[in-house]
Amino acid sequence: MTLEIVILAAGQGTRMKSTLPKVLHPVAGRPLLEHVVRTAQALRPAGIHVVVGHGAEQVREALSHIKLNWVVQEEQLGTGHAVMQAMPGLSADSVVLVLYGDVPLTELATLEELVACAADAPALLTAELADPSGYGRILRNAAGELVGVVEDKDATPEQRAIAEINSGLLAAPHADFAHYLPQVQNENKQAEYYLPDILSLAVADGKRVASCSAQSELEILGVNDRVQLNQVEREFQRRQALALMREGVSLADAGRIDVRGTLNCAEDVSIDVNCVFEGEVTLGSGARIGANCVLKDVVVGEGAEIHPMSHLEQAQVGERCSVGPFARLRPGTVLAEGARVGNFVETKKASIGAGSKVNHLSYIGDCEMGAGVNVGAGTITCNYDGVNKHQTTMGDGVFIGSNSTLVAPLSIEEDGFVGAGSTVTKKVESSELAVARAKQRNIAGWERPGKSK
Ligand code: UD1
Numbered sequence: 001m002t003l004e005i006v007i008l009a010a011g012q013g014t015r016m017k018s019t020l021p022k023v024l025h026p027v028a029g030r031p032l033l034e035h036v037v038r039t040a041q042a043l044r045p046a047g048i049h050v051v052v053g054h055g056a057e058q059v060r061e062a063l064s065h066i067k068l069n070w071v072v073q074e075e076q077l078g079t080g081h082a083v084m085q086a087m088p089g090l091s092a093d094s095v096v097l098v099l100y101g102d103v104p105l106t107e108l109a110t111l112e113e114l115v116a117c118a119a120d121a122p123a124l125l126t127a128e129l130a131d132p133s134g135y136g137r138i139l140r141n142a143a144g145e146l147v148g149v150v151e152d153k154d155a156t157p158e159q160r161a162i163a164e165i166n167s168g169l170l171a172a173p174h175a176d177f178a179h180y181l182p183q184v185q186n187e188n189k190q191a192e193y194y195l196p197d198i199l200s201l202a203v204a205d206g207k208r209v210a211s212c213s214a215q216s217e218l219e220i221l222g223v224n225d226r227v228q229l230n231q232v233e234r235e236f237q238r239r240q241a242l243a244l245m246r247e248g249v250s251l252a253d254a255g256r257i258d259v260r261g262t263l264n265c266a267e268d269v270s271i272d273v274n275c276v277f278e279g280e281v282t283l284g285s286g287a288r289i290g291a292n293c294v295l296k297d298v299v300v301g302e303g304a305e306i307h308p309m310s311h312l313e314q315a316q317v318g319e320r321c322s323v324g325p326f327a328r329l330r331p332g333t334v335l336a337e338g339a340r341v342g343n344f345v346e347t348k349k350a351s352i353g354a355g356s357k358v359n360h361l362s363y364i365g366d367c368e369m370g371a372g373v374n375v376g377a378g379t380i381t382c383n384y385d386g387v388n389k390h391q392t393t394m395g396d397g398v399f400i401g402s403n404s405t406l407v408a409p410l411s412i413e414e415d416g417f418v419g420a421g422s423t424v425t426k427k428v429e430s431s432e433l434a435v436a437r438a439k440q441r442n443i444a445g446w447e448r449p450g451k452s453k
């Protein structure tokens, strides 16, 4: 059986109070709509058709990395009208599943069941809610069979008391959509073409409409405002934290980790509280991440430790390295095995060789550093002359005394040594000592100034 999936995403999302289209608001670092698309992809359909209207161009642009069939609904005349726009692109011999671009927490198994129920007649995903207000209510006959859906705005007080609601998600054979959608009228309070009206039309034709019930309220939770957006965000984070722990990651607190992208972990990784992972982050076996770290597009090698309050972006940290506390690794930082970058050190486009140490209060930018180098506290690579950036290179075994200013372009050859407090502007040859600071003068018998009268 062929499956076609239609995702409705043309609505404005007024209650978000935002210039950004609702379905582009981020959840776990990705647009809301992308989560629905990923769920759809997991069902392996023949095609995914996304109905867009408000902010259509922006939505298409944001998801341009995924192959989708875009359908434009110029005017938002209702959910039935929205599906109608997608019909020309659907293969006739298929079951069609309708998802909402703003309902991202539906489980795969639930959707598989819904599709399986829709082989011969429509099937609807419903839920029982303690507070059903706002939703379409499920109408059943005396035999308990589903006979239709009445929208909240059109419902009588008796109907409003019904706790079973329409999630909005439904599936049906293509033939049923083709047959019943054109019959849907818009004579209702909202003057809209309601998609669920195909159900009562099918029932009137003698068909039996199936219903599947959602496992939890979260499965049908739609995002209409930023409060619901946050509910969805927290649920995603909860699920990701559970998945990480099941993969062998120790979390100090499953409720205090945020993954906004993809976090790949080998075994025995441990993560302390309040860490944020963005983009694509990979943590090697036994890596430890201290409290309050932010890592974006980072690879951390086996056994490495990132101490608390460190910020790393587009950086590679080798095996058994030590970073932080309070370190900032900016894009292009590469630490070879066993390197150490300590507190209040900033690096950028810097490759730090195996076992080299930059332990305190330094800026290392545009720098190629060999192995076994020791950079003293307060060392600065002066990489910028106000116009251009210049490179600093240090050979293996170099020693830089504290508070040195290395004016790039500069090369300090293997085993070169720089005396503390130097401003170095010329190449230092292999094993040379460079001292570039004012010579000390001691004045004997010097008298301190006295207080003026
Ligand atoms: C809809 C259902 C209601 C159900 C509820 C569940 C209808 C008539 N009502 O109501 O029974 O309980 O969802 O959340 O279907 N959309 C379009 N084009 C349109 C209209 C809507 O693409 O012309 C999209 C929206 O972007 C949204 C989805 O369809 O993703 C649902 O639309 P919305 O206006 O939120 O429907 P509700 O009134 O909540």
Ligand code: CA
Binding pocket: 222, 224
């Ligand atoms: Ca809604």
